[in-house]
Amino acid sequence: MKKNKWKKSKLMKMAVISLILGILSGTGTEVIAQAAKAPTITELQVGVTEDGTQIMAQCGFQNYDDKSGCVMTLYLYRVESESEMSIAAYQKISYGGEGKALAVASSASDGTYLASVGLDYGGKVVQINSEHYYRVTYSGDKVEVSKVADEEQSRRQENALREESHACVHELEDELVRPATAEQDALMAKQCMLCGAVLDYAEVPNSAYAAFQKEAVEAIRNAQTDEVIIRTQRWVSFHQSVLEALSARSDVKVTVQYRYQGEEYKVTIPAGAEVNTLADKNGFCGFRYLNLIFDESDL
Ligand SMILES: [Zn+2]
Incomplete structure (x- = not known):
């Protein structure tokens, strides 16, 4: 039956x-x-x-x-x-x-x-x-x-x-599945608005890098003490926006712990340092470059 x-x-x-x-x-x-x-x-x-x-x-x-x-x-x-x-x-x-x-x-x-x-x-x-x-x-x-x-x-x-x-003749729209973090790109799904079926997933390029910059800007802007420590295993540069945030907080020093070609490094930008001129013509400033200007220390 x-x-x-x-x-x-x-x-x-x-x-x-x-x-x-x-x-x-x-x-x-x-x-x-x-x-x-x-x-x-x-x-x-x-x-x-x-x-x-x-x-x-x-x-x-x-x-x-x-x-x-x-x-x-x-x-x-x-x-x-x-x-x-x-x-x-x-x-x-x-x-x-x-x-x-x-x-x-x-x-x-x-x-x-x-x-x-x-x-x-x-x-x-x-x-x-x-x-x-x-x-x-x-x-x-x-x-x-x-x-x-x-x-x-x-x-x-x-x-x-x-x-x-x-x-269902699916009508697809982009839906956010996982927001970007400093370590992982955002994940979007192509999802049907009619039946909910998900037909595709795609990571959003560069969204993790953008999230890292945003977190750094916020950490500096909202700093309660005179030092901000930023740790990353993945990224090796700041965007201009981070330097601008630091420039606006001359009372704050920033220490960056990062990994470059498999080695751990650390650099400290002293409070009140002139940082607005450090970015290259594309608006980025590499941590290795910061080490040349401020100090050099393997962890
Ligand atoms: Zn459908």
């Missing part, structure tokens, strides 16, 4: 997807012409890497090239609950007519997984999921993958269908 019901839902889902493809590619006879050339996905499943240590999503594809009108990404999803999934791995599929694609998890844990392909038609994404869910169990450095029993799966998928009618 349950199985039949599921099949019916799945047919409905496929109908919705072809309808969406129709809308995106035009009307009338054009749709049929386009449909003939649409990329096809085969053997979409969760598998194990050759050495048996890690899981991956895999699929074959045909009719996929720069004329397909979409960009395809292969996903390995971890099913967290009946309405929530997280990305365990993803890989953009490169154009190539036909071939095979893999998305290997870098670290994964026991749980339920599914493989999925997103076809991105310029911000409108059609998602195709693997026919089965997969149970993943790690033991030692080996991993085992088995298909989830049909009955349990149909229950899960019917719930999922109810949750989001399952053929």
Whole structure:
């Protein structure tokens, strides 16, 4: 009984997807012409890497090239609950007519997984999921993958269908997942505003460096004592904005402990030092340069 019901839902889902493809590619006879050339996905499943240590999503594809009108990404999803999934791995599929694609998890844990392909038609994404869910169990450095029993799966998928009618044409927006810190760049997600699915993650370049400068400026500006100590394992320069903040607080000396080419160094800028002229023409001042001017000390 349950199985039949599921099949019916799945047919409905496929109908919705072809309808969406129709809308995106035009009307009338054009749709049929386009449909003939649409990329096809085969053997979409969760598998194990050759050495048996890690899981991956895999699929074959045909009719996929720069004329397909979409960009395809292969996903390995971890099913967290009946309405929530997280990305365990993803890989953009490169154009190539036909071939095979893999998305290997870098670290994964026991749980339920599914493989999925997103076809991105310029911000409108059609998602195709693997026919089965997969149970993943790690033991030692080996991993085992088995298909989830049909009955349990149909229950899960019917719930999922109810949750989001399952053929969402995603509308993607950038969402902040993790703000930048001095040590780590900010992380943004491309998330669907309609169903909440996350389809991509990207770090924001230079955001950690900007956060480091901002923290230094605030530490100097808000200093309660006559010394500010700044420690960093990652950065080796100040931006002009830090020198300006220091210039405005002539009562404060700044000690920087930093790492340069694997060695630990320290430099102290005395209170009231003339610092506004220290930045180069691009507005940066290297700590090694500060050592030349003020003092030199290995830690
Ligand atoms: Zn969506």
